[in-house]
Amino acid sequence: MPDLFFEAGPIPLGVDPVAFVPAGRTAPVGEHAATSAALRLEGIELSFGGVTALSGVDLSIAKGEIRAVIGPNGAGKSSLVNVISGLYRPDRGRVWIGGRSFGHVPTARLARLGVARTFQNLALFKGLSVRDNIVLGRVDAARSTFVEQLVGLGRARREREDARARADAIIGFLGLGAVSERLAGTLAYGLQKRVELARALVASPQLLLLDEPMAGMTVTEKREMAHFVRAARDEFGTTILLIEHDIGVVLGLSDRVAVFDHGRKIADGTPAEVRGDRAVIDAYLGVAHDDDTGGQA
Numbered sequence: 348m349p350d351l352f353f354e355a356g357p358i359p360l361g362v363d364p365v366a367f368v369p370a371g372r373t374a375p376v377g378e379h380a381a382t383s384a385a386l387r388l389e390g391i392e393l394s395f396g397g398v399t400a401l402s403g404v405d406l407s408i409a410k411g412e413i414r415a416v417i418g419p420n421g422a423g424k425s426s427l428v429n430v431i432s433g434l435y436r437p438d439r440g441r442v443w444i445g446g447r448s449f450g451h452v453p454t455a456r457l458a459r460l461g462v463a464r465t466f467q468n469l470a471l472f473k474g475l476s477v478r479d480n481i482v483l484g485r486v487d488a489a490r491s492t493f494v495e496q497l498v499g500l501g502r503a504r505r506e507r508e509d510a511r512a513r514a515d516a517i518i519g520f521l522g523l524g525a526v527s528e529r530l531a532g533t534l535a536y537g538l539q540k541r542v543e544l545a546r547a548l549v550a551s552p553q554l555l556l557l558d559e560p561m562a563g564m565t566v567t568e569k570r571e572m573a574h575f576v577r578a579a580r581d582e583f584g585t586t587i588l589l590i591e592h593d594i595g596v597v598l599g600l601s602d603r604v605a606v607f608d609h610g611r612k613i614a615d616g617t618p619a620e621v622r623g624d625r626a627v628i629d630a631y632l633g634v635a636h637d638d639d640t641g642g643q644a
């Protein structure tokens with residue numbers, strides 16, 4: 348049984364999406380959209396044995412856009428992020444990141460390509476301080492050699508100072524100053540998710556992949572996280588691909604929403620377009636709507 352994201356009509360369950368539109372600096376849809384796409388997928392096919400995870404997936408995300416990817420359990424959302432971040436090699440298709448094309452995205456070069464991601468489950472070093480966790484997010488972007496880092500001079504020292512300065516800026520930006528010296532594992536769950544966001548942002552990514560950043564959060568924590576995700580886009584122009592199950596969050600936060608079902612993209616449009624789309628409603632309700640269409644649905 349798929350998750351039920353919609354009630355009997357295209358009305359979100361429980362949550363008022365307007366409540367998730369953060370106050371302050373907000374950018375209207377498309378304000379940051381440049382001519383070239385930050386990310387483009389073409390004809391992506393992926394299967395595991397006999398199970399099709401992704402089928403004929405095309406997707407284009409404009410620079411500075413917040414794009415949500417939603418769909419019932421098993422729709423292929425995480426597989427999509429894993430293809431984009433190189434953890435999965437697609438059977439067919441290509442991925443363009445910032446104009447460069449890949450059959451298999453090189454995971455080791457993700458940071459250099461300007462891509463950062465967070466994971467569905469928390470992936471922090473619980474025994475390290477919040478600050479150290481965040482500084483570590485800058486490590487992949489380092490260009491100094493092992494020997495330079497060992498000696499600690501020149502480029503390695505500049506990179507270390509830069510990482511600390513950048514971490515301090517992000518700590519301030521995400522309101523983590525009061526807990527920056529605490530061990531990450533001692534923080535409330537919602538704050539740990541915020542530290543994960545900080546660790547991703549410290550690398551100054553052009554493309555940020557967020558895999559269920561609000562899973563398991565309270566309504567208040569979700570509202571705060573939605574605010575920070577929007578703020579990151581507005582402040583840094585970061586393009587954001589967001590997998591999220593909470594339809595209230597998705598409708599309030601995203602510029603566009605792509606809907607997946609059984610590995611296929613079944614809809615792609617503005618929140619208003621998607622919430623009224625019959626195929627989307629059917630995918631979530633798992634029913635045929637032939638009552639008011641004379642069987643033409």
Ligand SMILES: Nc1ncnc2c1ncn2[C@@H]1O[C@H](COP(=O)(O)OP(=O)(O)OP(=O)(O)O)[C@@H](O)[C@H]1O
Pocket residue numbers: 395398399400418419420421422423424425426427
């Ligand atoms: N590593 C894997 N090995 C085998 N099958 C996999 C693997 N990853 C994904 N799948 C299968 O691919 C399909 C899509 O899974 P995926 O996790 O991408 O869906 P999802 O939309 O992210 O689901 P959820 O919302 O439950 O996280 C499912 O049938 C899943 O069982």
